[in-house]
Amino acid sequence: MIRNWKFVTMGRFLPAHFHANAFILFAFSFLKVYRSFVIIKLKEGEIVALGAYRVREGSVAVYIAYIESQPESNPTLTKQKKYRGIRKAMIAFGIQLSIDANCNGVVVFEAKTDELEQHYIRDFGARPVASLYPDGPKTFMIADQVAKDIFSSYLF
Amino acid sequence: MKEYNKDFHIDFSPMTDETMSWLDELLMTCKRFNVDYYNASEKDRAFVEAVARKNYGLKQAHANGKAASTVAPFFGIHRAG
Numbered sequence: 031m032i033r034n035w036k037f038v039t040m041g042r043f044l045p046a047h048f049h050a051n052a053f054i055l056f057a058f059s060f061l062k063v064y065r066s067f068v069i070i071k072l073k074e075g076e077i078v079a080l081g082a083y084r085v086r087e088g089s090v091a092v093y094i095a096y097i098e099s100q101p102e103s104n105p106t107l108t109k110q111k112k113y114r115g116i117r118k119a120m121i122a123f124g125i126q127l128s129i130d131a132n133c134n135g136v137v138v139f140e141a142k143t144d145e146l147e148q149h150y151i152r153d154f155g156a157r158p159v160a161s162l163y164p165d166g167p168k169t170f171m172i173a174d175q176v177a178k179d180i181f182s183s184y185l186f
Numbered sequence: 187m188k189e190y191n192k193d194f195h196i197d198f199s200p201m202t203d204e205t206m207s208w209l210d211e212l213l214m215t216c217k218r219f220n221v222d223y224y225n226a227s228e229k230d231r232a233f234v235e236a237v238a239r240k241n242y243g244l245k246q247a248h249a250n251g252k253a254a255s256t257v258a259p260f261f262g263i264h265r266a267g
Contacts, residue, residue, distance in 0.1 A: 081198075086210060088210070089206075089209075090216075093201055094198055095200065095201045096199075096201065097197045136224070141198065142199050146197060159212070161205075173224040
């Protein structure tokens with residue numbers, strides 16, 4: 031049961047090509063910010079993306095534990111994208127959480143497919159991190175200048 | 187790598203607690219040795235990864251009541267005795 035959660039402002043992460051009033055963004059977290067969840071939902075009720083983030087005590091990075099989005103926003107699945115910038119917005123929220131949690135904007139996540147791996151490396155500047163198991167999903171990190179660039183793209 | 191499931195459209199793989207514990211160990215090792223993992227050379231990365239694997243293995247062995255000798259040696263160096 032979710033208790034003590036609160037809404038936080040996500041407005042700045044709305045991709046520029048969306049009409050701001052067309053979207054409802056929910057971002058909520060537990061008071062101690064151990065877990066945060068984000069849901070991006072259209073007013074008509076369509077859920078565009080959802081994500082879960084973890085801030086672990088003593089950790090130096092925020093873990094993007096899970097992100098799921100509309101297939102129409104996936105550049106590896108469709109050439110004519112219906113939604114753009116969803117994944118970047120979800121990563122930017124992780125960077126904000128990371129800075130809030132004294133982790134300097136470092137975020138770590140696991141890519142689902144080989145195609146998405148290349149997308150994260152090429153388009154987001156993600157770099158690989160040693161995985162616990164060689165056969166498991168590949169782990170990636172976004173930090174430093176790249177994290178700053180992603181977050182800054184929503185500032186003005 | 188799992189095959190992409192078009193019904194779910196998952197972008198980021200669900201991350202387990204075990205993976206997060208491993209990454210905590212790795213990133214804390216980087217901090218201890220002043221290694222900026224994101225910008226580190228291959229050599230520095232190999233070093234901190236090996237230290238982190240050893241430490242993580244020792245912690246896991248301790249938690250599961252196994253002997254420290256069951257953990258793979260650091261860069262193949264066996265302790266005498």
